[in-house]
Amino acid sequence: MVDLGDVVLDDPVGESLRGRHAHLARRLGRAATYLPGVATFSTVSTDPDPAEWADLAQLLGRGELADMFSSPAVPPPDWEPVFVLEGRQMVWSGGGEAGTGVVELGADSVPEMLDLVARTRPGPFWPRTRELGAYLGVRENGVLVAMAGERLRPPGWTEISTVCTAPEARGRGHAARLVRALAARVTARDERPFLHVAEANTQAIALYERLGFKTRKHVTFRGFRIP
Structure with missing residues (x-):
């Protein structure tokens, strides 16, 4: 219901x-x-x-x-x-602890963010996308190896998006840490986190389910060329 x-x-x-x-x-x-x-x-x-x-x-x-x-x-x-x-739309149902060991990414981090997105292809991200909300990252030896941020913001909700980790840094829990940190920020504002994920990305779906997200509905993403 x-x-x-x-x-x-x-x-x-x-x-x-x-x-x-x-x-x-x-x-x-x-x-x-x-x-x-x-x-x-x-x-x-x-x-x-x-x-x-x-x-x-x-x-x-x-x-x-x-x-x-x-x-x-x-x-x-x-x-x-x-x-x-x-794809599917998933909503956070609660649970879990706030993520730690993350840093805020400002305007000076945009070149690094664009490079990471180009290497990992988590979805659309442009030079001004970070203006949609807060973006957090994980650095190893000063290098940005993982990030996630806030995107769509309908009333009472904030979408978590652009969750990505560099290939050489996977398997260390960075994605979970970032999603937890963002979820904690969103709920601290008395809002609820939600997200979208491609149906074929079963690994990400499993991660989000472990972090307390549940499927709300299945969706189809579409794009068209204007004549």
Whole structure:
């Protein structure tokens, strides 16, 4: 049974852009997307009409990617599918201790963060993505080897994202440490953590389940090329 408090998770991009990420939004009519360099996610209403899709196309530009995240809305037939990825949305159910041995990553850490993302490919991360929320890392001998951060922020919730560890530093519990540390920060604000994970990433799903996350629903991530 779905809690009334988690209905906002059905449209996490839209809820974030209308709320705590409004200062990072570009908007035209009811269509909205993030500023360049922050994130590529876009949103439309639950039942968009052709004019709303036209607004999103104008907002993004010809030939650009409309990253619809988990929105089930069906775009115009001439919008070319670019990717489809099956995934799941998981919510934290409590438990566990706060992670230790992590450091806060500021603007001066962006080059290292981009390098780590390029090596591990945890999902989209851009030069300004860290503006979405707090990002934490683990350093070994001064080198950034693992990180995770806060991304979408619908009311009452914060998404944990970009969980990644360099190949040479895996198996040392860094991902668990970072997720626990972020979960502790989120709950200290009287919010609940949630996250998204690719269905094929069974190892990550198992880790998140051990850390107290439970599957809320299965989702499909989709992107389209604007003609």
